[in-house]
Amino acid sequence: MHEDIREVLFSQSQIQEKVTELGQRLTEDYKDLNPLCICVLKGAAPFMSDLVRAIDTHLEMDYMAVSSYGNSTKSSGVVRIIKDLDTTVEGRHVIVVEDIIDSGLTLNYLLDLLRRRNAASVKVVTLLDKPGRRTTGLKPDYCGFEVPDEFVVGYGLDYAEKYRNLPYIGILKKEIYGDAG
């Protein structure tokens, strides 16, 4: 285990099992709908790449980069689009793929944008949900695991751009970010 991690919450094999289960549910729900899976960069990239391989129906992939955390453990509340989609979402069945929903501010902003662009439907799949910190009424349509109100890293999730490549998800030691959160 990495020395900056206090506790491993989900191992590589637990994550893989959950991704397979979510993929099976999405396969059933999106048969013949040719969904557009939108990965919210950068955190959701590992999840998206495993998830699409667990979905057994035609789908398309696109990427959007937004950021509200910068180098902090608390959302700035201001969501910035760093990269927009290449695809038009009008009339498409959209699946937004997230690594974590925390305050819900990022997704609130994105869902509003996608609906205004006239997607046929917009649903959210998130690997992690941290409902204890929600400041919006947002609930995911598909969720892997609930996590406690702690800052978690690994499998795409970062603190100051580090730890994204850990194959498991763990709680970051408080002394690593100190009062910077």
Ligand SMILES: O=P(O)(O)OC[C@H]1O[C@H](OP(=O)(O)OP(=O)(O)O)[C@H](O)[C@@H]1O
């Ligand atoms: O529900 P919220 O409080 O908005 O937090 C969740 C969002 O924050 C993180 O992204 P971040 O802005 O850190 O960008 P990153 O994916 O590039 O790390 C995470 O990947 C989610 O997109």
Ligand code: HPA
């Ligand atoms: O707990 C978290 N870890 C990493 N990134 C995050 N973005 C929101 N919450 C988190």
Ligand SMILES: [Mg+2]
């Ligand atoms: Mg981040």
